[in-house]
Amino acid sequence: MSVYAVVEKGTVINLVVWDGESDWAPESGRAISADGTVDIGWKYDGGKFSAPDSSEAEKPE
Numbered sequence: 724m725s726v727y728a729v730v731e732k733g734t735v736i737n738l739v740v741w742d743g744e745s746d747w748a749p750e751s752g753r754a755i756s757a758d759g760t761v762d763i764g765w766k767y768d769g770g771k772f773s774a775p776d777s778s779e780a781e782k783p784e
Contacts, residue, residue: 728757728767733763735772 729737731752738761741747741754748754761772 726757727754727763728761728772730755730767733767733769735761735763738763764767 724740724742727739727741727743728735729739729749729752734755736752737749738757739754740750742757755767757772762765762774764775766773768773
């Protein structure tokens, strides 16, 4: 089992543990092997993941 990032429009929207082979697919976006090195809100440019800039982080209301 591995960690996969569900990416939609270049942003990680969820993390799942999946064997990469069984019949599963995210409801939206696509699953990309992430090796547990990412978190929700990180960016994916089609080749690598990167943490969001601190200026992009949501601020509490």
